[in-house]
Amino acid sequence: MKILIVNAGSSSLKYQLIDMDNEQTLAKGLVERIGMAENGHHECKVNGEKIVDWAEDKIVDHVQGCKMMLAALTDAEKGAVKSMDEISAVGHRVLHGGSKFSESMIINDEVIAAIEENIPLGPLHNPANLMGIKACQEVMPSTPMVAVFDTAFHQTMPPKAYMYGLPYEIYEKHHVRRYGFHGTSHRFVSKRTAEFLGKKPEDLRIITAHLGNGSSLAAVEYGKCVDTSMGLTPLEGVLMGTRSGNLDPAVVEFVCDKENLTVGQMLNLCNKKSGLLGISGISNDMRDVDNAAKEGHPRAQLARDMLVYGIRKYIGSYAAAMNGVDVIVFTAGIGENNYGLREDIMAGFEYMGAKLDKEKNAALAWPNVHEAVISADDSKVLICVIPTNEEIAIARDTLELVSK
Ligand code: ADP
Secondary structure, eight states: OEEEEEEEOSSOEEEEEEETTTTEEEEEEEEESBTSSSOOEEEEEETTEEEEEEEOSOBOSHHHHHHHHHHHHTOTTTOSSSSGGGEEEEEEEESOOTTTOSSOEEOOHHHHHHHHHTTTTSTTHHHHHHHHHHHHHHHSTTSOEEEEETTGGGGGOOHHHHOOSSOHHHHHHHOOSOOOSOHHHHHHHHHHHHHHTTOOGGGOEEEEEEESSSEEEEEEETTEEEEESOOSSTTSSSOOSSOOOSOOTHHHHHHHHHHTOOHHHHHHHHHHSOHHHHHHSSOSSHHHHHHHHHTTOHHHHHHHHHHHHHHHHHHHHHHHHTTSOSEEEEEHHHHHHOHHHHHHHHTTGGGGTBOBOHHHHHHSOTTSOOSEEOBOTTOSBEEEEOOOOHHHHHHHHHHHHHHO
8 A cells, every 4th residue: 555645834845755565755845936936846766866856947836846746656657656546545744732732633624624723823824734635625526634743652642741830821812822834744753762672652651852943852651652752843852953942031122122023033033043053153953063063163062061951950850750761862963973973962970770871872973874772771761763764654644544
C-alpha cells in the first residue's frame, strides 16, 4: 500500500510518497512560492533521482500545487506510480488540534470544521493545512485522508502542567493554555526508544529532546506525555533557530514602547529574528553558530551557552516532574548530529545518575547517525540518540485508520 504524506504551508506543499510494505520513501517533493507573483518552484525526486526541477511560472494556488505534485508522481516515464489509484490514502500534517484531538483522525466535515475552529490558536499554520487538505480533496476526491495533529500527543498533560497562571475565565472563554507541538516526533521517538531498548513504554520515564530549527522537550511518563516545553504556540520553551523561547511577558510591552512596534511586529521579532540568529547575529543554523563560537565569536558562544543551559534546565525539571528519569533521548537535526552539544548538555548530570560515554557519543556524528545508547555502562539513566521520522509516524497512523 502506498501512502502520500502532505505538509502544507501558506505558500508551500511538501510531500512524500511512502510504500508501507517496507516503509521506504518512493518519492519526495516540494512545491514552493504558491500564490506568489512569479518564480514558482517544484522539485520532485523519485528514488533519489530528481525528475522535476521546475522554476518559471506562477503557481496560482494549492490546487495547482497538488495537480503538479500528482503529475510528477504519475509521470509516464519517471513517475513513482502508474496512476493516482495506486495512492491508497493521504496523511496530512496539521499543526493545531486544540483540545479536541488527542489522536489522528479520518478527515470528514466535522474534522475540517474543528481544524477551522482552531485557526485562532494556529493562525499561520491551520489555514495553510486546510488549504492543503481541500486542494488534495479536490484533485483526489475518492482517496481517504487522515489528519495527524502536532498537538495530539500532548493532550495527556494534566491541568497543572498545561494551565497558565492567568484568570481562569481566560482559559474558559478563549482556550488559552499550553498545548505543545512536535507531538508526532515525541510520540514516535519515545515509543521507538522503548522498542529499541527492548522495553515497554509503560515501564519507562523518558525525556525526549527534539532539537532542530524548532526545539522542544517532553516528559513522557510511562507512555504518556505529562509535560512539554512549547505552549499555546511554538514560541515557548528553549532558545531555537529564530525563536526566543521563554520571555517575561512584560518584555513585550516594554520593547513595543521603546522600539515603537505593534504587538504583532514584536511577536514577529520573537518568532523570526530571535533565538540563535538574534543572539549570535550570524545564523539560525547551529552549525554556523558552532563554527563561529569555535573561532572565538563571543555572541555565537553566548547563543550556544544559552541553548545548552536552557535544555539542561528542562531536563532537570522534567526529572523532578516524573520523580526520576530512566532515559534521556536526543533527536532531530541538532539532537541527532551535534555530538559536541550533547556532551555539553549532559555534563555534570552524574548526581542524577546520568553519565555520558564521551567516546560513544562522539562516534555518533553526521553522517554516521543511527539509533544508539551513548551513556556509560554504569549510568543508571540511559542516554540515547534515536533519529526521528515524522513522515513514517504520519504514514503509520494513516494506514492504521484507513485499514479499520
Ligand atoms: P527543522 O526543525 O526545520 O525540521 P532540523 O531538525 O532539520 O530542523 O534541524 C535543523 C538544525 O539541525 C540546524 O540548526 C542544523 O545546524 C542542525 N543540523 C542538521 N544537520 C546537521 C549536521 N549534519 N550536523 C550538525 N548539525 C546539523
